[in-house]
Amino acid sequence: MQTKPVAQFKNIKKKIGKKMIIDDISFEVNAGEIFGFLGPNGAGKTTTIRMLFGLISMTEGEILVNGFSIKHDFEKAIVRVGGIIENPEMYKYLTGYKNLVHYARMYGDITKERIDEVISLVGLEQRIKDKVKTYSLGMRQRLGLAQALLHKPNLIVLDEPTNGLDPAGIHEFRKHLRMLAEKENVAIMVSSHQLSEMELMCDRIGIIQNGKLIDIQTVNDFLDKDEVVMRVTFTVDDVPKAKTCLNQMFQEQETLENESTISITIDSSKIPDIVAAFVREGIRISGLDKESKTLEQKFLDITGGSGIA
Amino acid sequence: MRRMLNLIQNENMKIFRRLSTYIMLGLLIIIVVAAGVISKNTAQQASINTDWKTQLTQDNTTMQKSLTDMQTIPGIDLEQSRAAVEKNIKTNNYRIEHNLPPVQGKIVWGFVTNMVSTISIVSLFVIIIAAGIVAGEFNSGTIKLLLIRPLKRWKVLLSKYLAVLLFALDSLILLFVASFLVGGILYGWSGVGQPYLGYTNGNVTEINMLGHIFTTYAYACVNLLMMVTFAFMISTVFRSNSLAVGISLFLMYTGTILVTLLSKYSWVKYILFANTDLTVYTNGLPVAKGMTMTFSLLVLAVYFILFNAISWAVFTKRDVAA
Ligand SMILES: Nc1ncnc2c1ncn2[C@@H]1O[C@H](COP(=O)(O)OP(=O)(O)O)[C@@H](O)[C@H]1O
Ligand SMILES: [Mg+2]
Numbered sequence: 001m002q003t004k005p006v007a008q009f010k011n012i013k014k015k016i017g018k019k020m021i022i023d024d025i026s027f028e029v030n031a032g033e034i035f036g037f038l039g040p041n042g043a044g045k046t047t048t049i050r051m052l053f054g055l056i057s058m059t060e061g062e063i064l065v066n067g068f069s070i071k072h073d074f075e076k077a078i079v080r081v082g083g084i085i086e087n088p089e090m091y092k093y094l095t096g097y098k099n100l101v102h103y104a105r106m107y108g109d110i111t112k113e114r115i116d117e118v119i120s121l122v123g124l125e126q127r128i129k130d131k132v133k134t135y136s137l138g139m140r141q142r143l144g145l146a147q148a149l150l151h152k153p154n155l156i157v158l159d160e161p162t163n164g165l166d167p168a169g170i171h172e173f174r175k176h177l178r179m180l181a182e183k184e185n186v187a188i189m190v191s192s193h194q195l196s197e198m199e200l201m202c203d204r205i206g207i208i209q210n211g212k213l214i215d216i217q218t219v220n221d222f223l224d225k226d227e228v229v230m231r232v233t234f235t236v237d238d239v240p241k242a243k244t245c246l247n248q249m250f251q252e253q254e255t256l257e258n259e260s261t262i263s264i265t266i267d268s269s270k271i272p273d274i275v276a277a278f279v280r281e282g283i284r285i286s287g288l289d290k291e292s293k294t295l296e297q298k299f300l301d302i303t304g305g306s307g308i309a
Numbered sequence: 310m311r312r313m314l315n316l317i318q319n320e321n322m323k324i325f326r327r328l329s330t331y332i333m334l335g336l337l338i339i340i341v342v343a344a345g346v347i348s349k350n351t352a353q354q355a356s357i358n359t360d361w362k363t364q365l366t367q368d369n370t371t372m373q374k375s376l377t378d379m380q381t382i383p384g385i386d387l388e389q390s391r392a393a394v395e396k397n398i399k400t401n402n403y404r405i406e407h408n409l410p411p412v413q414g415k416i417v418w419g420f421v422t423n424m425v426s427t428i429s430i431v432s433l434f435v436i437i438i439a440a441g442i443v444a445g446e447f448n449s450g451t452i453k454l455l456l457i458r459p460l461k462r463w464k465v466l467l468s469k470y471l472a473v474l475l476f477a478l479d480s481l482i483l484l485f486v487a488s489f490l491v492g493g494i495l496y497g498w499s500g501v502g503q504p505y506l507g508y509t510n511g512n513v514t515e516i517n518m519l520g521h522i523f524t525t526y527a528y529a530c531v532n533l534l535m536m537v538t539f540a541f542m543i544s545t546v547f548r549s550n551s552l553a554v555g556i557s558l559f560l561m562y563t564g565t566i567l568v569t570l571l572s573k574y575s576w577v578k579y580i581l582f583a584n585t586d587l588t589v590y591t592n593g594l595p596v597a598k599g600m601t602m603t604f605s606l607l608v609l610a611v612y613f614i615l616f617n618a619i620s621w622a623v624f625t626k627r628d629v630a631a
Contacts, residue, residue, distance in 0.1 A: 053457045056628035079459035089450030093327055102322065105315035106458035147454060 004031045006155045006187035007052065012061035014047055014211075021047050023211040024061075029187045031154065034177055036202030036219075037191040044211040045191040049085055049159050054078060065155055079107070082153035084161055088144025092133035096124060096143050099132060100150060107151045118146045121176070137164030145173070156180065157189045162197060174201050232271060233263040234278070235287030242283050249277060261287075312460060313468060320472030324438060333434040337480065338487050341424060345491040348420065361410045365401040372398050396508045403513040409503055416500030418518050420492030424484065425522075428529040431484055432536055432561065435477040439540040440553030442469045443624070447548040452629055462625045470541060470617075477537060481526060532585040535609065536561050538616045545620040572596055584608045 005028035014022040022044045029035040037045050050056045052063050054070050054077075063070045068077035090099045100119070104110035119128050122142040127135065132143065141164050148156055156177075162170045178201075180186040192198050198205050199219060206216045236242045242262045246255050250270075256263040266274075268290065278285055324330055372394050379391060404411060411419075443466070446452040456462060493501070505521035507514045540557035544550065564582030571577045578584070578597040584605040589595045595605075 050628075050630070053453075055453060055456060056630060057626075074461060075459040078457060081457070083457065085453045085457075087450065088454065090454065091323060091326075091451055092449070094323070098322065098326070102319050103454065103458065105319055106312065106460060108312045108315060 003033075005029065006031050006066060007157075007189065008064040009048070009052075010062045010064070012048065012051060012063065013059045014044075014051060014056070015059040021211050022051070025208070025211075025213045026061075027206050027213060027216060029155065029189045031187050032181050032185045033203040034181050034188045034190060034201055036198035036205035037189055037208065038193070038195060038198050038205050039191075039208035040193055043193075043208045045193075045208060046086055046159055047211075048208070049083070049157055049189075049191060052157060053081070053083065053085060055085065080151070080153045081155045081157065082148035082151060083157035083159070084141075084144045084148055085157075085159050087163070088140055088147070090132050090140065090143060090147070093131060095131050096128045096135070096139075096146075099143065100128075100146060103147045104150055110150055114150065114152075118149045121149065122146045123172075138166060138169055141165055141169075153186065155187045155189070159191045160193070161190060162192070170197075177201065229265060230268050231263055231265045231291045232268070232274070233261050233287075233289040233291070234274070234285055235261050235289075236278065237284045237286070241281060242278060245277055245281050245283065246274065249274065313464060316460065316465060316468030317472050317475065320442065320469050321475065324442075324472060324476055330438070333437065334480065334483060337427070337430060337434065337484060340427060340430060341484065341487040341491050344424065344427070345420060345488075345495050348423065349495045362405055365405055365411070369398050369401050395511075399511070399513050400506050400508060403506060409506070410500070416496050416503065417489065417492035417498060418500060418503065418505075418522070420496060421485070421488045421522055422525065424488035424492075425525050425529055427484055427488070428481070428526070428533060429561075431477070431480045432533040433558065434480060435473065435533065435537050436540040436557045436561075437554055438476050439473045439537045440544045440557065441550045442473055442544065443541070443620075444544040444548045444550040444553060447629075448550065456629060463621060466545070466621060466624045470538075470620075473537060473541060474534075477530075477533060481530070485522075485526070528586075528588050531587055531609065532561070535581060535585055535612060535616075538613060542616045542620045546623050568596055578604070579608060581608070581612050 007029040009025055009027050012022055012025045013020065025044075025048060027035075037048070039045050047056070051058050052065070052070065054074050058071065063077075065077040065081055070077045090096075091102065094102065097115075097119075100115050104115055119125055122145050124139065124142050124146065127139060132140065135143065141161065145158075145161070148158070162173065165173060177188055177190070181188050181203075190198070190201060202219055204216060204218050207214045234242065237260075239257050239260065239262050243255055243257060246253075246262065246264055250264065250266060253264055253266060264274075271288075271290075275285065275288075376391065376394050376398075379387065379394075403409070410416065446455055455465060503518060504515035505518045507516045507521075536557050539560070540553045543553035543556055547553065560582075564580075564585075568577055568580055568583045571580070575597060578595075578600050583596040583600075586593075587602065587605060590602045590605070595601075
């Protein structure tokens, strides 16, 4: 897999009125990867994506796509970018097919075969000749994806794309993005306010809060079990006793108790020690759950524990 | 260039895939048919008793008499009035000699000429299209997926403007064809070959009728073009369909009144509506003294460029956060 940057965000700032909505964000999205852009509502995800598409101006900074500047060389920069910004609003009085023809004409070199190809790719063959106003939200998302893929972009940017898709649709969608990234070396950037969704789909995740990029993490990094600190939840028969035990072992770490569970954030290599200690104390363990903690913890801090679905 | 044509084709598709467009064009046809039926009925009543040659001879006698009785009235140019009456007499004589019945009303071209006033209805419809073509994309949110294509914004805007003008052209052709057909069906086709009678340097001249009608259309379209460009600007600047229709129609219908009210001020000549009727330079009087065709064309050009420059500046610079 190449790690050629397709999109480069360089010290992007956006000020509206006196408010700094995007404050000095820099990152890159590489060919062949799915980059997750994660942040609570109002963090600035859509604003950043709008700047990438040239829909709003940047107060400072620069965005390059395939080496071309969005600000100074818009047509060359945008020609291989496809995407959806917030809801994929299309012409409701036109059929799905006419909508695609409409966008295809704007590139000038898209064949009828290519249009049919993306239609079957997103599974809209049955309804493509119907007017968009008769489409369900899920079908509109599919049509949105179709227009994003039409011109074979090498950068696909999707703003909260799974809104309105059913679980089966989301699964299919994920598989499809994965295929594009791996087989066609497309760079994909997906924004979301849901960590769970991002973890399943992305290679790297950037976390944005209040217009600032807080952290960028590789999903593989924290799935790598040796190094990583994670939250471990034990289901035990005697929670108070387990708490005493854990507090003795890890004085500096807080525990979180429930009726029948106790959680602690520790290095995963310590799990065998805890199990041994519980057995010694006669505490019966009926369940053990590990969660990769680092990212989620950060995200929980950001969202105040409310943003994860 | 090809993609510009594609863009125009797109805009055209968006105009003609909507029911409202066909309702407007249908209304236009209904208006022409209705006007034809009404004028046919009234024209018949008037023409029962006299044939046109007798009528014209009578008219000429009256006018000859008034020519000799004419006196100097303060504020009215005697020479000018005389010339106007002479023109009418000579034209009538020419008609009688060459067996050319008057165009007004009773032959196909008369109806087509009368229907030129319907261009104000066409203006209304084109204003509605112009008002929606930019604002509509913002209201529906489709502007986002429109502007993320490899085409600079001014190209998208230009395609929209050209599509509006194309729609105006379509509507005008429809109006012409409809009034020609209705006129022909109601009054017969016998007058089709008849020329229009012009008058230059005291001589009656025959002018190709089609050419004359096109000139009449062209004069009437000055106002249309300006108001449509204005509506397009309002639509772009305020992204509001109804505001653009409202302001444009208001100005279109009050503009001339406004000019009349302000006619005592010398700066009235710089108002757009004092310059939209260019026929005053061939038959009539301009609103203010010292106004010439060139002056009016210049004023029109300045407004035209101004409206388009504002649309262009706002559309290409504005943040799209719809
Ligand atoms: N046109 C605007 N004027 C003022 N504030 C805005 C405007 N657009 C967005 N914002 C603010 O910018 C912040 C980021 O918004 P947005 O990018 O939509 O967030 P996200 O997509 O991450 O939910 C929000 O606080 C929002 O209120
Ligand atoms: Mg958003």
